[in-house]
Amino acid sequence: MKMADAMQAVLDRYPDALYVSTCGYISRDLFNLKDSSNNFYLLGSMGMAAPVALGLALTHPDKTVVAFDGDGSFLMNLGVIAMITSERPQNLVHVVLDNRSYESTGGQKPARFENMVQVALAAGYQHAYQMEQPSEMESAEQSNGLTFVHALIDPRTEKIGKRIEWTPQQLVARFRLNSERG
Template identity: 30%
Template sequence: MTYSNDIKPTLRRRQVVSKILKNRKDSFAITSLGNPTFDVAAAGDCPQNFYLWGAMGGAAMFGLGLALSQPTRRTFVFVGDGEMMMGLGSLATVACQNPQNLTIVVIDNEHYAETGMQPAHAGKGVNISAIAKAAGIQASLIVRTDEELDASLDTLYQHNGPVLVVIKVTTDPEPTALPPRDGPYLRSRFRTAVLGDDAHR
């Protein structure tokens, strides 16, 4: 078997997330714990972001509920490969519900960054994109280069149906970019971002 870590990634996570969110307009961004939260915050903290500081394994399901309730707006879920492995069952539920506006972005450094950079499943031959496709998410792809990332942006934003993209990134550290950590504040501003004036009724 050829493991994915035989091909060394060159993309850096912070630049990848910034490029994806550059023209986000009113789309939502849900993040799992750790680096995905820092990366999205570094790209620009705003009311449309909701950071899941904990609840590992639950980000995709949170995003699914949001996408179904707000069908006219794109929902992005940013997760690490470890988070996605913990929540693999959610991919089957996403496929069955078939939201037209949900994009799951797996930032895959093939390691468990939060617990000491131990090698993870994705670096030992486990193909998260293939698992998603087998579950029924047909728009499932792996990105390894800037050119592939650029080519994927239309799919990430415009595809009618759930999308999952695994983006292979380096393990190079990035500066911590902490967003607000006040739970009630984040809840209230996100509620307003979702519901507008109705949030205060």
């Protein structure tokens, strides 16, 4: 499955969510798919999408919050799953887009878990799914609660989209204004 197809399936499933995307190509992909003031693109903050999303989920319990994480950035800050599962926000969806490489930095191979879904469930996520096709996001159980999605992504063959045109200060300002409104 292509990265864009997996991300679009999540965007379709949670159209009104607040999104936090990890640094590098994942943020660029989200920006090129659907730039929105609901999106908070992390620029140069590898491993921080899940902690930022956790903070948003706790401060905005009435909104669904989705973290788009990469496999490398997820593993870089693995300790965050203990914090997430101890807080158990019912509105957090943690999506790990797994192409089995640190794509943005040259394609190095990260360490791996044999089964991330089992790791997430053992850590305390209420729901955990593996997604190999976009249609699996649609058919996953429509349930509330702390959710983990392990999306298996093919290595990229297409060109990277354009860079995010917002400065970090602009991103913070537009996201803050939007999240305070709703």
